[in-house]
Amino acid sequence: MSAHHSPAGPPLPEEWGRTATTVVMPTYNEADNLPAMAEALMSLPLEGLRLLVVDDNSPDGTGKIAEDLAERHNTPDRTRVAVLHRTAKDGLGRAYAAGMTRAVDEGAAYVLQMDADGSHPAGKVAELLGVALATGADVVVGSRYVPGGTLSDAWSAHRRLLSRWANAYASTILGTRVRDITSGFNLWSADALRAIDLDTVGSAGYSFQVEMKYRALRAGQSVLEVPIHFEDRTVGESKMNLAVQLESVAMPWRLRARAARASGHRAR
Numbered sequence: 001m002s003a004h005h006s007p008a009g010p011p012l013p014e015e016w017g018r019t020a021t022t023v024v025m026p027t028y029n030e031a032d033n034l035p036a037m038a039e040a041l042m043s044l045p046l047e048g049l050r051l052l053v054v055d056d057n058s059p060d061g062t063g064k065i066a067e068d069l070a071e072r073h074n075t076p077d078r079t080r081v082a083v084l085h086r087t088a089k090d091g092l093g094r095a096y097a098a099g100m101t102r103a104v105d106e107g108a109a110y111v112l113q114m115d116a117d118g119s120h121p122a123g124k125v126a127e128l129l130g131v132a133l134a135t136g137a138d139v140v141v142g143s144r145y146v147p148g149g150t151l152s153d154a155w156s157a158h159r160r161l162l163s164r165w166a167n168a169y170a171s172t173i174l175g176t177r178v179r180d181i182t183s184g185f186n187l188w189s190a191d192a193l194r195a196i197d198l199d200t201v202g203s204a205g206y207s208f209q210v211e212m213k214y215r216a217l218r219a220g221q222s223v224l225e226v227p228i229h230f231e232d233r234t235v236g237e238s239k240m241n242l243a244v245q246l247e248s249v250a251m252p253w254r255l256r257a258r259a260a261r262a263s264g265h266r267a268r
């Protein structure tokens with residue numbers, strides 16, 4: 001299964017900027033990062049852009065900060081920032097699935113996944129959307145591992161190796177050619193998300209990134225990769241832990257087994 005690499009994106013015509021696009025941003029203890037991320041997004045020249053923060057009851061008060069941002073950016077006739085409050089930390093994958101479901105239900109034509117910690121470049125949002133609209137691609141991946149993609153110098157050798165290994169591991173087991181299958185900066189058409197059926201996505205944690213791209217490819221969706229620069233967070237901590245890593249090791253095998261079962265059913 002293959003993905004295509006896109007050259008630099010086209011400039012975004014004004015009417016494309018009015019496309020209903022929701023950035024879904026999961027947060028857990030991102031009080032020091034969220035305000036700058038939200039301001040960067042809200043100052044983009046994209047009239048159709050909304051931000052949906054999915055907060056898992058962060059002890060540091062991120063949920064309240066998100067509410068304050070909503071108050072500042074919303075007008076009586078227009079919601080630009082919304083917050084989905086969940087009761088407890090329940091994993092990045094589940095937070096995304098809940099947020100993406102709500103975004104599609106509320107009429108988004110495109111949904112963009114983005115971390116709150118400043119790793120993903122807000123300045124690339126228009127380019128990802130432009131590439132989707134210009135090419136008709138169902139999924140556009142912000143990719144560190146296509147030509148032109150780069151990684152922060154601050155990333156430790158250990159984290160670089162882990163990221164490369166995780167990508168090679170998942171892609172080899174699943175037989176995909178997406179160079180950055182673990183990327184968390186991805187644009188999805190609402191149709192692609194409907195085809196995947198978010199209710200049936202099994203990943204609780206970071207393996208969500210791999211599962212979603214694999215399922216999109218299996219569902220016949222087109223996936224393009226656009227180079228990005230990935231920054232390391234300067235404030236706060238990654239929430240990666242052993243459970244997240246174990247799920248990421250097991251998930252490609254589970255997905256492969258499920259696909260084999262589905263092919264068996266079809267052959268019968």
Ligand SMILES: Nc1nc2c(ncn2[C@@H]2O[C@H](COP(=O)(O)OP(=O)(O)O[C@H]3O[C@H](CO)[C@@H](O)[C@H](O)[C@@H]3O)[C@@H](O)[C@H]2O)c(=O)[nH]1
Nearest residue numbers: 026027028056090091092095115116182184206238239240
């Ligand atoms: N709501 C919610 N948000 C969460 C949770 N866990 C993490 N987040 C939020 O999800 C975003 C990414 O979490 P990090 O813990 O900072 O991720 P990372 O280690 O930098 O990993 C990122 O890059 C990887 C690729 O290298 C990605 O695979 C991974 O999904 C993520 O995007 C942040 O905004 C963080 O607050 C959770 O359980 N619930």
